[in-house]
Amino acid sequence: MLVAVNGLKVTGQQLDDGRDALQVLQDEANYPINLKFARPRLTTNEKIFQASMFYPLYALACQLSPEPRSSGIEVLEADNFRMNCFQTLTGVKFMVISDPKQSGVDALLHRVYELYADFALKNPFYSLEMPIRCELFDEHLKTALEQAERQGFSNV
Structure with missing residues (x-):
């Protein structure tokens, strides 16, 4: 393109x-x-589709792994994207779709987890298994993503 x-x-x-x-x-x-x-950017629907395809692969990898209590797939890499997954101890998964050459994805995922713990889990109105609807979380997440982009992270 x-x-x-x-x-x-x-x-x-x-x-x-x-x-x-x-x-x-x-x-x-x-x-x-x-x-x-450049390659065309993925649309939001394409990103959602890729994430929804990742979950069954993740579950299959957990079941097939010879390692007991395997954490499944952490990175799925293709020619034009890489999907990183970070699973918390409570089973919540955070995913980032990025350029395969992009570095710093693990640090970003850990930062998102910190924000989740600080603003969603400590919110008395938040219920596990529900979408995160917390204004402070959204604001801090947006700031973290902007900061990551300024430092060279793109395609989040």
Whole structure:
């Protein structure tokens, strides 16, 4: 997927300055030209689908492991993504889908677990097995993700 032409971001087929990317490519006067390509980002539905496919594999790995009380799959790596899973002692799983080359995912997962313990588990209105609906957790999670992105972590 074409993401930039001569440093200008491409959205659909249009450059940030309003010109059509294909017309810029066809015009020989624009050469030499610098093109930047990237894989398309996963949609939210695609990420949810991948996470839902991960759970049965995780359970199967736990059952097939020769190691008693195995923690199952911790990392599932493909050519264009890596899914890391961190399971807490209470069985709650946190997953991050990232670029395969991305580093620092384990630290991010541990930070998310700390936030979960501080803001969800200590909230008297939170029930286990229910979605986390805690404004403080959401705010701190957003801050942690922004901080991770500034430090070079992307595609969370």
